[in-house]
Amino acid sequence: MINILLVEDDEVDIMNVKRAFKKNNITNPLYICHNGIEALDFLNGKRDPSIVDLPKIILLDLNMPKMGGIEFLGEIRKDDRLKHISVFVMTTSNEDKDKINAYNLNVAGYIIKPLSMDKFMLVVSTLNSYWTLCEYPG
Secondary structure, eight states: OOOEEEEOOOHHHHHHHHHHHHHTTOOSOEEEESSHHHHHHHHTTSSOTTOOSOOSEEEEOSOOSSSOHHHHHHHHHHOTTTTTSEEEEEESOOOHHHHHHHHHTTOSEEEEOOSSHHHHHHHHHHHHHHHHHOOOOO
16 A cells, blocks of 8 residues: 655645545545645654555645745655655646646646535546556555
8 A cells, every 4th residue: 555645735635635535435644734844854764653555646835835846856766765755746736837847847736726625526536546556666
């Protein structure tokens, strides 16, 4: 089972992701960080050294305090240990500049956060199908 990291500062969005995981019977371990700095600390073992398996998937918001999503993406893409992680941006930003910057940093997908819970459930279900079908190296 693969670990998933959610990097999101909005508590309502965090609860929505947890609820969508539960309704879609997604039982993968879900770790939560509230900004890019926290997420880098987590990935480098500074937050919870007991976690030995790095997440294979990151769900990333762009607009966060301290270190935003694009800056965080830039940092992990420079790191040989982290650059292979699949990152899906889940954001309210529909700005072309953000989309271009994200895709230039090799995101697996860019998803505009839907307003309705039904659409959000569909997005999470689709993501689950994607990462369930993908083969990852040991």
